[in-house]
Amino acid sequence: MAQQLALLLPEKHGKYTVGSRPIPTPGPGDVLIEVHAAGLNGIDNYIRLVGAFIDTYPAVTGHEGAGVVKAVGKDVRDIAEGDRVLFECWFSADRGTYQQYSLADARGVTKIPDSLSFDDAVTLPVSFATAAVGLYAPKSKRGGAGLTPFWEEGGQGKYTSEPIVILGGSSCVGQLTIQLAKLSGFNPIISTCSTHNIDYVKQAGATHVIDYKETSYADLPAAIAKITPQPCQLVYDAISTGETQKTGWNILASNGSICVLLPPHVGKYGEEAEDGKRTVYVFGNVNDPEHQDSGFGGVVAKTLEKLLAEGTVRPTRVEVVLGGLHGIQTGLERLMTGKVSGAKLIVHPQ
Numbered sequence: 001m002a003q004q005l006a007l008l009l010p011e012k013h014g015k016y017t018v019g020s021r022p023i024p025t026p027g028p029g030d031v032l033i034e035v036h037a038a039g040l041n042g043i044d045n046y047i048r049l050v051g052a053f054i055d056t057y058p059a060v061t062g063h064e065g066a067g068v069v070k071a072v073g074k075d076v077r078d079i080a081e082g083d084r085v086l087f088e089c090w091f092s093a094d095r096g097t098y099q100q101y102s103l104a105d106a107r108g109v110t111k112i113p114d115s116l117s118f119d120d121a122v123t124l125p126v127s128f129a130t131a132a133v134g135l136y137a138p139k140s141k142r143g144g145a146g147l148t149p150f151w152e153e154g155g156q157g158k159y160t161s162e163p164i165v166i167l168g169g170s171s172c173v174g175q176l177t178i179q180l181a182k183l184s185g186f187n188p189i190i191s192t193c194s195t196h197n198i199d200y201v202k203q204a205g206a207t208h209v210i211d212y213k214e215t216s217y218a219d220l221p222a223a224i225a226k227i228t229p230q231p232c233q234l235v236y237d238a239i240s241t242g243e244t245q246k247t248g249w250n251i252l253a254s255n256g257s258i259c260v261l262l263p264p265h266v267g268k269y270g271e272e273a274e275d276g277k278r279t280v281y282v283f284g285n286v287n288d289p290e291h292q293d294s295g296f297g298g299v300v301a302k303t304l305e306k307l308l309a310e311g312t313v314r315p316t317r318v319e320v321v322l323g324g325l326h327g328i329q330t331g332l333e334r335l336m337t338g339k340v341s342g343a344k345l346i347v348h349p350q
């Protein structure tokens, strides 16, 4: 079988090493993609350190990619060889994006316009899905806040005059959540970041941006009360430390929802607390069987395709980590130690 270069995780708690493995063949419903850009995500550190999500080794991680379709499996209709696409992974070695060729379920693959570079495109798969699942997936244990999606009848601009608080607006997920909140009409859109990223966060659509290093999270509820007297029914915590989650919970009105991205420190996971507040623990992957079976994952992927064709969604800032697959470990260490500010780290596996 033809071989490719891949970043291999040889064993649970092991060390990432570049090696070679076969180029997989797409089965029914799958496509084979030549990966030109792969995005780095905190979950790859989590998988290595905790040993979660994966039980077969050597493993290949990497959660998002952009590239060119090289082959399509049986029953694939909307995607063809030669299409330029972006996509999310799933948890098997053939479907990780830290390698030169990856398989993907065609239902979750998004075609991209010729004008969009692979580097810009790869800033979007995980962040767009994580924003969309958190805000719009139906309420369920693994679902979202259940808002009417902006792509459905009556959804665009539906939440005009309702406030939303998005903690961490310069993060990759924060950037996309702000853009989607704007399409849903939320106003004001209040966010937090460091001073040097305030313009970046406003460009995404935030109406009010607070530097969390100048106004501590303990003082944030009072600062928000000065911006709007309305109760806040939705908080999206794109950072999700214990501190940000507790602050978000304090800001949240009764019967509201808080979306968190890391294990919940507040409320009851997937259920309402006594005062009706709900904790949504987002799993931002269109390939999650729950979202694929319901069709929601496919709708998210195709909605992104439409938004990119119209130019409605902006990629985030991007920083290319040098060294291709060899650069990933250094990039992941920077993510783990909080040394990335307002940019998506990506690599070029080719």
Ligand SMILES: NC(=O)c1ccc[n+]([C@@H]2O[C@H](COP(=O)([O-])OP(=O)(O)OC[C@H]3O[C@@H](n4cnc5c(N)ncnc54)[C@H](OP(=O)(O)O)[C@@H]3O)[C@@H](O)[C@H]2O)c1
Pocket (backbone or CB within 6 Å): 041, 042, 043, 126, 127, 130, 167, 168, 169, 170, 171, 172, 173, 174, 192, 193, 194, 195, 197, 212, 238, 239, 240, 244, 260, 261, 262, 281, 282, 283, 284, 285, 335, 340, 341, 342, 343
């Ligand atoms: N559950 C899921 O499905 C899912 C999906 C994606 C990501 N995640 C997780 O969500 C987190 C964010 O991911 P990401 O890729 O969006 O992160 P990222 O872009 O790498 O995060 C870096 C940003 O975080 C900001 N930040 C750090 N501490 C902050 C704080 N206390 N308040 C406000 N902003 C703060 C920094 O802002 P400044 O530089 O402006 O200070 C920086 O721009 C990670 O832990 C990731 O593993 C989970």
